[in-house]
Amino acid sequence: MNFLKDGNSSKDYRNQPKVLSDICDQLAAGDTSITGVMIESHINEGKQDVPASGPADLKYGVSITDGCVNWEDTVTMLRQLNEVSLATFPVSRYHLYIAWFIRLL
Numbered sequence: 049m050n051f052l053k054d055g056n057s058s059k060d061y062r063n064q065p066k067v068l069s070d071i072c073d074q075l076a077a078g079d080t081s082i083t084g085v086m087i088e089s090h091i092n093e094g095k096q097d098v099p100a101s102g103p104a105d106l107k108y109g110v111s112i113t114d115g116c117v118n119w120e121d122t123v124t125m126l127r128q129l130n131e132v133s134l135a136t137f138p139v140s141r142y143h144l145y146i147a148w149f150i151r152l153l
Contacts, residue, residue, distance in 0.1 A: 061088055061095070061115035068125045072132040087125060090116035 057063035064087060075082060091109030098112060099105040106112065117125070 061093065061117055064088065064117050065121060065125055068128060072128055075132050075136050078136070085129065087122060088114050088116045089119070089122040091119050093118040093121070 056067045068085065068087070071082060071085060088111075090111045092107070093116060094110050095115040096107055096110045096112055110116075
């Protein structure tokens with residue numbers, strides 16, 4: 049499994065779309081060693097620490113654990129991954145489920 053954060057993204061969540069594009073290129077070229085990806089995602093991008101004033105002052109939809117891409121970027125990335133996997137691999141129940149899920153986004 050490829051992780052889009054930490055080593056592959058140089059611990060910068062903003063690199064995740066670039067890393068995913070590279071993974072999609074590898075899949076399109078026939079690389080079968082990639083079995084999955086992990087996207088650090090949340091409603092809004094970034095990461096925040098709990099303010100000294102307490103959790104009531106946290107920003108809504110921003111991670112407090114890891115830096116994350118926002119929901120819009122997540123949808124774009126999932127669609128990109130779906131397109132390359134449908135074009136590269138034979139259609140299976142897994143692909144049909146992913147295609148169904150992507151339509152919900």
